[in-house]
Amino acid sequence: MSTTRTAVIALTKVDLISRDYSPDHLTLLLRGPFLAANYDTTSFAISATTGEGVDELISWIANVFSPITIIHSETPRSWWRKVCRSLLDRMAACFALPDRRLVREVDEEISEIADGADIRYLLKGNLATEWDTNLKHRLGAVNAPYDVAIHRVTPSLIVKESSACGPSERASMEYVLKHTMIPVPRVHCPDSPHLVMDYIEGEMLYECWDRLSPFMQFRIACTLRLYVRQLQTLKHECVGALQSGRAGGIFFDEGLYGPFDSVRRFRQFCELVAFEGWQPYVYAARQREAPIPPMPHSSTDWTPVFIHGDLNPSNILLSRDGTLWVVDWGEAGFYPSCIETLVMRHHEVAHEDDYPLSWKRYRHFIAGTATKEEEGFWGYFHTAIHRFRGRTV
CATH class of the missing domain: 3.90.1200 (Aminoglycoside 3'-phosphotransferase; Chain: A, domain 2)
Known part of the structure; x- marks a missing residue:
């Protein structure tokens, strides 16, 4: 028999509440998911008067002490x-x-990005400025009040600002590159707060x-x-x-x-x-x-x-x-x-x-x-x- 502690809560006298989706009825219905989410417990609404929920509770108890293996054909x-x-x-x-896809040699361009100051300098260059303007046109966001968060900083590299990156975006890209054949841009500069990756021409x-x-x-x-x-x-x-x-x-x-x-x-x-x-x-x-x-x-x-x-x-x-x-x-x-x-x-x-x-x-x-x-x-x-x-x- 399993030694795992298992808790169950019986909600009694539920026959006193009308099944009319009134506030009281909804409160009763909420009890099950609320108790499960907050306390990791199973609950049953039962009534000794009407027999509601009794069979479900008995079946649950029996399955805890003598689990039935269900084979789904x-x-x-x-x-x-x-x-x-x-x-x-x-x-x-x-x-x-x-x-x-071809593997580009980008070591020389990466050497230009030693730290955040280098990235900030490159973001002010003509290549990045023209790219930003062009990207807003491509996205149909010319008059948008926000600036783009992805910038082309060298001929072969783009930078995605840290504020626009998901919490695990770099890890996800590396994971997909390692475990699938899906074409995903390579990521570089692991110590940078920004996401530096290959530029894809297309x-x-x-x-x-x-x-x-x-x-x-x-x-x-x-x-x-x-x-x-x-x-x-x-x-x-x-x-x-x-x-x-x-x-x-x-x-x-x-x-x-x-x-x-x-x-x-x-x-x-x-x-x-x-x-x-x-x-x-x-x-x-x-x-x-x-x-x-x-x-x-x-x-x-x-x-x-x-x-x-x-x-x-x-x-x-x-x-x-x-x-x-x-x-x-x-x-x-x-x-x-x-x-x-x-x-x-x-x-x-x-x-x-x-x-x-x-x-x-x-x-x-x-x-x-x-x-x-x-x-x-x-x-x-x-x-x-x-x-x-x-x-x-």
């Missing part, structure tokens, strides 16, 4: 999905763009996608699919960024949370946040006398896999030699695999007029599909995560 549907994924992967491999997909032939667009989608599949083979026992172990990114409203001791603790936190995000929709539905939206439920596979976390056409470069590069790894880390496709979907909604349909239709092919439950769960999560800043669970 593969269903014909899951088998067919696996076959289809394999066939699509093989097709993508046939049409993916070749990797023609265009963002944001700029060139509409000029490409449908067949070339298809080949790019095939290439990206293989990139995502490579990332998904990289797994970890915990969630979050490589160095800090903290969870962040677009769905976390650019905040950082954790680190979490285990995937279970991360899931408990996410379920509490999603429930908090669901409640306002319940109140609104009650006021309109509309149907109550279902409680957030995630069918997510919570196994942490490595994701880019910000795949969009401005972070993908098509170089002059036809190689497809992926840049801006500031949001990368280990998360449930569905986050990759949901982030792409988020960009499509937030920038509806910027991304053509010919790009949007490849999202599922590139990053996979998310269930309706996953879309709802992470949508509720995203609306409420800002309330948890500074809170620990």
